[in-house]
Amino acid sequence: xxxxxxxxxxxxxxxxxxxxxxxxxxxxxxxxxxxxxxxxxxxxxxxxxxxxxxxxxxxxxxxxxxxxxxxxxxxxxxxxxxxxxxxxxxxxxxxxxxxxxxxxxxxxxxxxxxxxxxxxxxxxxxxxxxxxxxxxxxxxxxxxxxxxxxxxxxxxxxxxxxxxxxxxxxxxxxxxxxxxxxxxxxxxxxxxxxxxxxxxxxxxxxxxxxxxxxxxxxxxxxxxxxxxxxxxxxxxxxxxxxxxxxxxxxxxxxxxxxxxxxxxxxxxxxxx
Amino acid sequence: xxxxxxxxxxxxxxxxxxxxxxxxxxxxxxxxxxxxxxxxxxxxxxxxxxxxxxxxxxxxxxxxxxxxxxxxxxxxxxxxxxxxxxxxxxxxxxxxxxxxxxxxxxxxxxxxxxxxxxxxxxxxxxxxxxxxxxxxxxxxxxxxxxxxxxxxxxxxxxxxxxxxxxxxxxxxxxxxxxxxxxxxxxxxxxxxxxxxxxxxxxxxxxxxxxxxxxxxxxxxxxxxxxxxxxxxxxxxxxxxxxxxxxxxxxxxxxxxxxxxxxxxxxxxxxxxxxx
Numbered sequence: 001x002x003x004x005x006x007x008x009x010x011x012x013x014x015x016x017x018x019x020x021x022x023x024x025x026x027x028x029x030x031x032x033x034x035x036x037x038x039x040x041x042x043x044x045x046x047x048x049x050x051x052x053x054x055x056x057x058x059x060x061x062x063x064x065x066x067x068x069x070x071x072x073x074x075x076x077x078x079x080x081x082x083x084x085x086x087x088x089x090x091x092x093x094x095x096x097x098x099x100x101x102x103x104x105x106x107x108x109x110x111x112x113x114x115x116x117x118x119x120x121x122x123x124x125x126x127x128x129x130x131x132x133x134x135x136x137x138x139x140x141x142x143x144x145x146x147x148x149x150x151x152x153x154x155x156x157x158x159x160x161x162x163x164x165x166x167x168x169x170x171x172x173x174x175x176x177x178x179x180x181x182x183x184x185x186x187x188x189x190x191x192x193x194x195x196x197x198x199x200x201x202x203x204x205x206x207x208x209x210x211x212x213x214x215x216x217x218x219x220x221x222x223x224x225x226x227x228x229x230x231x232x233x234x235x236x237x238x239x240x241x242x243x244x245x246x247x248x249x250x251x252x253x254x255x256x257x258x259x260x261x262x263x264x265x266x267x268x269x270x271x272x
Numbered sequence: 273x274x275x276x277x278x279x280x281x282x283x284x285x286x287x288x289x290x291x292x293x294x295x296x297x298x299x300x301x302x303x304x305x306x307x308x309x310x311x312x313x314x315x316x317x318x319x320x321x322x323x324x325x326x327x328x329x330x331x332x333x334x335x336x337x338x339x340x341x342x343x344x345x346x347x348x349x350x351x352x353x354x355x356x357x358x359x360x361x362x363x364x365x366x367x368x369x370x371x372x373x374x375x376x377x378x379x380x381x382x383x384x385x386x387x388x389x390x391x392x393x394x395x396x397x398x399x400x401x402x403x404x405x406x407x408x409x410x411x412x413x414x415x416x417x418x419x420x421x422x423x424x425x426x427x428x429x430x431x432x433x434x435x436x437x438x439x440x441x442x443x444x445x446x447x448x449x450x451x452x453x454x455x456x457x458x459x460x461x462x463x464x465x466x467x468x469x470x471x472x473x474x475x476x477x478x479x480x481x482x483x484x485x486x487x488x489x490x491x492x493x494x495x496x497x498x499x500x501x502x503x504x505x506x507x508x509x510x511x512x513x514x515x516x517x518x519x520x521x522x523x524x525x526x527x528x529x530x531x532x533x534x535x536x537x538x539x540x541x542x543x544x545x546x547x
Contacts, residue, residue: 043457044428157321186320186321186484187320187486187525188320188524190528190530191527191530194530213457215532216487216529217530219530219533219536220531220533239533243532243536243537243540244535244536244540245540245543246540252544253459254458255532255537255540256462257458258487258532259485259487259491260487260490260532260537261486261514261531262531
């Protein structure tokens with residue numbers, strides 16, 4: 001038994017399709033330590049999001065999962081829906097790509113954070129309200145005491161993602177799964193959110209799985225990297241090893257394809 | 273004389289303000305913007321969401337009329353062009369959109385999609401439509417045997433190639449790409465960028481390349497206009513804008529782009545060269 005917070009072993013996810021069952025995740029293994037960020041990177045259809053959904057028991061109906069998923073030594077795979085509900089949002093939280101579709105437009109953001117908190121921790125509404133204000137303050141929403149009573153549409157895209165992060169962290173989970181959390185954001189806002197996530201992680205010690213298609217983002221936030229391609233984990237190592245000495249051809253191709261912003265561009269190949 | 277001249281163009285949208293009794297509010301999406309495009313060059317327009325880059329592209333393509341200012345093409349004022357004059361303009365200026373699937377009619381075969389601009393222009397290709405479509409498909413790297421297939425039977429990258437083939441059907445002088453590679457996976461994106469550059473080398477037309485991704489813009493453009501809140505805050509050669517940005521907003525934008533750790537990247541390339 002290692003000291004790792006989160007261990008996934010030989011995870012295979014099979015989805016039923018019109019043409020028979022398809023393995024969308026094949027024998028994937030990885031670990032996430034406390035304080036550690038694992039980046040899962042891949043193109044569309046690589047199985048990176050399915051891996052995250054499997055961890056949370058949120059796979060589509062009919063999906064079959066084999067292998068082992070352990071948090072702090074406790075097996076999550078095969079647990080009932082009810083048992084998993086006490087894990088989701090409490091021990092493992094998730095932030096998705098599109099904050100607007102994850103927030104309920106009819107309720108104030110404060111109420112949504114309070115609801116999340118009380119579902120897991122109970123307590124009075126007043127106490128939960130204080131937690132919500134603190135959570136908003138922690139993610140850098142100005143004037144949180146007033147903003148807590150505002151509705152999602154009254155916030156910008158970047159602020160909404162901050163609110164999602166506040167909600168995900170309000171129960172102090174051991175593990176945060178962020179699935180393309182900055183993909184829909186402008187580049188300047190993305191930089192702020194990445195900074196916020198890194199800062200919160202260093203103060204809370206939450207383990208993080210950061211899923212993205214963007215290798216440059218992974219490079220700036222992850223300590224370890226898992227590269228997925230068509231359901232397979234083709235490469236797994238420290239960020240330094242994967243970026244400086246990739247072993248698999250697919251990783252090499254992917255790294256070659258990323259347009260760079262700093263290095264010399266041979267001008268004859270560009271100017272028509 | 274430049275191929276395309278956009279002079280002091282402003283676009284205002286009128287919307288109802290907040291609340292039930294609100295007065296009309298005017299939103300200035302594009303604010304006094306001027307630029308020109310020379311034949312054979314690529315001008316990139318970059319900016320974040322709401323910067324006005326797509327509205328500017330739509331005005332340049334005459335898909336929107338500006339509130340003020342003029343658009344001239346080949347020395348001819350086309351700002352209020354209609355009828356035959358507009359048809360002539362559309363024969364010279366084509367657009368490639370971001371989402372290939374929503375810009376391709378799902379009920380039409382690729383052959384019909386690619387030759388549609390000819391139909392609108394009343395052009396009958398020598399050698400017939402089939403041969404014409406197949407030749408274009410080959411040029412953009414699609415299998416010509418698939419000309420009777422429908423868009424849904426293609427991948428995202430292939431569908432974008434169909435959109436590009438359609439744009440080239442009338443042999444335009446200017447192709448406006450509005451986030452044309454943004455929805456594609458990075459390896460596919462690299463291939464489509466290669467294709468766009470090769471087609472320009474072969475045919476000598478110009479691009480206006482609208483994008484939010486600065487690294488992509490750097491691959492394809494010769495000149496870059498940076499937009500923020502409806503205005504062009506900086507316009508210069510690619511190398512000047514990326515290496516010596518003058519405007520504060522451009523600097524902020526460039527600094528915010530995530531980068532692969534340069535030390536790791538250098539190591540990898542050295543190892544690759546050694547292999």
